[in-house]
Amino acid sequence: MTRLYSFILLWVLSMFLIGSEASAEDLVVSSDFPGGSAEVIQVDQKQRTILIRPAGDPQFGWPCWWYFQVTGVTPGEELTVTVDASQLKQANGQKLSASWALPEQAAFSTDQRRWAQTRPGKKQGENCEWKVKPDAKVVWFAWGPPFVPTDAEQLVKRLSQKHANVTEFELCKTRAGRRVPALVVSPVGEKDNSRLAVWVQARQHAWESGGSWVGRGFIEWAVSDHPQAVALREKADIYYIPIMDIDNVATGNGGKNQVPHDHNRDWSEHPRWNAVQAAMKSLKQLDQQNRLVMFMDLHNPGPNSKQPYFYIAPPELNTERRKALQDAFIAVCREEMREPLKLDRSTPSTGPKYDKRWKEISSNWVRSATREHVIGITLETCWNTPHSNTNGYMTVGQQLGLGIARYLQQDPRQSPKQK
Numbered sequence: 001m002t003r004l005y006s007f008i009l010l011w012v013l014s015m016f017l018i019g020s021e022a023s024a025e026d027l028v029v030s031s032d033f034p035g036g037s038a039e040v041i042q043v044d045q046k047q048r049t050i051l052i053r054p055a056g057d058p059q060f061g062w063p064c065w066w067y068f069q070v071t072g073v074t075p076g077e078e079l080t081v082t083v084d085a086s087q088l089k090q091a092n093g094q095k096l097s098a099s100w101a102l103p104e105q106a107a108f109s110t111d112q113r114r115w116a117q118t119r120p121g122k123k124q125g126e127n128c129e130w131k132v133k134p135d136a137k138v139v140w141f142a143w144g145p146p147f148v149p150t151d152a153e154q155l156v157k158r159l160s161q162k163h164a165n166v167t168e169f170e171l172c173k174t175r176a177g178r179r180v181p182a183l184v185v186s187p188v189g190e191k192d193n194s195r196l197a198v199w200v201q202a203r204q205h206a207w208e209s210g211g212s213w214v215g216r217g218f219i220e221w222a223v224s225d226h227p228q229a230v231a232l233r234e235k236a237d238i239y240y241i242p243i244m245d246i247d248n249v250a251t252g253n254g255g256k257n258q259v260p261h262d263h264n265r266d267w268s269e270h271p272r273w274n275a276v277q278a279a280m281k282s283l284k285q286l287d288q289q290n291r292l293v294m295f296m297d298l299h300n301p302g303p304n305s306k307q308p309y310f311y312i313a314p315p316e317l318n319t320e321r322r323k324a325l326q327d328a329f330i331a332v333c334r335e336e337m338r339e340p341l342k343l344d345r346s347t348p349s350t351g352p353k354y355d356k357r358w359k360e361i362s363s364n365w366v367r368s369a370t371r372e373h374v375i376g377i378t379l380e381t382c383w384n385t386p387h388s389n390t391n392g393y394m395t396v397g398q399q400l401g402l403g404i405a406r407y408l409q410q411d412p413r414q415s416p417k418q419k
């Protein structure tokens with residue numbers, strides 16, 4: 001190559017590089033949308049790094065949730081996202097452990113619909129840093145796959161439009177006036193007051209978005225053509241509430257331990273939260289009709305859990321028969337929940353030592369306020385594993401459906417057969 005040619009080549013190359021540098025847009029971080037939560041600490045436009053803190057107000061629950069949008073991304077470039085969780089506080093001013101806000105793998109999406117997991121992040125003290133090369137100009141990052149009020153609304157609408165036996169309804173309006181969407185699966189035509197009733201709800205704790213994904217997996221399975229789902233629908237009506245604490249999900253707050261108490265410490269004679277009040281009323285009515293057989297409350301547990309598990313009845317609320325039914329249910333769930341998330345053998349309970357408001361926990365209220373054969377139970381699905389993504393969660397939901405269907409092959413209202 002001649003000297004002139006190399007010179008021209010170098011010149012063209014450098015112009016190209018300068019040009020591409022100039023065309024890199026500024027990264028802009030925003031959380032001003034439903035479910036969003038981030039306090040932007042620093043955006044380095046040269047290094048393409050973003051540093052945020054979760055922005056939830058501790059009065060509205062543990063501020064472990066975060067979710068934000070980044071615009072100005074050059075498709076294919078590497079972004080570094082760091083979450084500083086060193087300042088997390090509870091409503092009483094006490095520190096909240098950073099680990100609640102720092103999943104090993106965060107969630108990201110380029111369309112707010114399909115959510116992928118990042119590669120494992122690098123923890124440094126109470127910070128964690130994740131690197132992502134999104135192939136789009138806009139990308140969203142979150143603690144876990146978000147599931148916000150519009151997702152709940154669209155899900156119940158879509159299923160009710162697609163299936164004649166699915167009816168959407170409004171459980172209630174919240175204290176802030178938001179709709180709490182719900183649905184019931186029940187055969188078209190005359191009401192039959194001898195049918196069983198199953199109740200599945202998620203998100204009494206707003207930040208635990210995985211619960212809603214487990215719930216979605218369950219309900220999509222329950223209305224499907226799977227023979228066990230068909231068999232379940234032949235005998236049982238299915239009530240489903242995708243998000244109980246709509247207000248805190250909408251505002252990006254954590255919900256857990258909010259002031260004066262959260263949804264899952266509210267199942268008392270005078271519930272504060274409208275969704276709890278409405279759920280209690282319906283459950284009471286179903287039980288009076290001797291139809292209720294299953295109450296399922298979906299949650300995400302602490303950061304160190306690596307397997308899903310059930311919270312079972314504490315000894316104070318257990319009887320021989322209740323225990324036998326609960327054992328039978330967990331046994332079939334254990335057979336179904338093997339892959340990718342295996343049901344843990346450990347079954348803790350929420351008795352007086354767990355919380356001073358233990359009686360106001362939903363499943364404990366169900367255990368004490370309804371008939372002995374009603375299973376009231378909490379499923380905690382781990383959020384800090386390589387399978388704690390939308391697919392993994394929804395698979396747990398399907399498997400839960402299979403467990404419920406198999407358990408209800410025998411009507412638990414009839415007294416147990418002598419062996």
Ligand SMILES: [Zn+2]
Nearest residue numbers: 205208299300
């Ligand atoms: Zn919870």
